Amino acid sequence: MTLKVIIAGPRGKMGSEAVKMVNEDSDFELVACIDRKHNERGYENPDVQALNIPVFAHAEECFQNVKADLLVDLTVPEVGYEHTKAALQNYIRPVVGTTGFTDEQLSELISISREMKLGGIIAPNFAIGAVLMMKFSQMAAKYLPDVDIIEKHHDNKLDAPSGTAVKTAEMIQKTREAKKQGHPHEKETIDGARGADHDGMHIHSVRLPGLVAHQEVIFGGPGQTLTIKHDSYNRKSFMDGIRFSLKKAMEMDELVYGLENIL
């Protein structure tokens, strides 16, 4: 039986790659897309155009008119949250790559999924290597609690720090003894010089053309440093994780936050 999939954000960098991945896998059927700028006279993504499937400007209209098993959301946080909530309320399992959800939004979505007994995932990073980077960092922080996270992305990224950096810090927090790093009397002579403070560790966000998605987690100890680094050179790097999650979500009965929870 093929799994019927809806993709939100099909013209985007991630969305267009996800359209290709879903089309190439015979376990999936792309049945509709959600795109706020859909124009009845034509559609810009040739892969979607070739399928002749409906494209809706509004999620609710899509979910009411199309029978689907799964939603892939690759949009922006405000809209991604609304799409995820509406999907669950319409018995559609969400696989969400969109980053920037608040803790309150995550909790609310997870509790709706539990009420509805529907599986799904919200993952700040679907690249397997990035998940390993986070897990290795979580292990290292137990022994080396002084840590800075440096994430580097393309300059079209809206959210900072990245969802991956926040998730890394949250995972590190579980094993790292809480401490404020650096000199107790340090002073920033230019605001932001020390980066964002997350429970005493620092996160630095670099945005430059030419970059895709990269992160280094640097641990410091007496006379030594340890660097754990991951690079995504293109958006294909995220597709195996999305493909895996789409299949796995069908066996689950609640929404999880983070790919590491289902691997």
Ligand SMILES: NC(=O)C1=CN([C@@H]2O[C@H](COP(=O)(O)OP(=O)(O)OC[C@H]3O[C@@H](n4cnc5c(N)ncnc54)[C@H](OP(=O)(O)O)[C@@H]3O)[C@@H](O)[C@H]2O)C=CC1
């Ligand atoms: N989890 C993961 O592994 C990864 C997650 N991401 C995340 O995925 C998301 C998308 O990234 P990316 O593809 O690079 O971004 P893009 O900007 O290329 O694509 C975003 C898409 O969302 C649409 N969109 C923007 N605003 C709205 C809105 N208000 N309503 C409906 N649609 C909207 C855009 O359409 P329009 O042209 O109309 O603005 C566009 O099609 C980001 O949150 C990013 O952080 C990215 C890479 C990996």
Ligand SMILES: O=C(O)C1=N[C@H](C(=O)O)C[C@H](O)C1
């Ligand atoms: O916007 C991106 O590009 C990416 N966003 C995700 C994040 O915020 O962590 C995942 C990856 O880093 C690429």
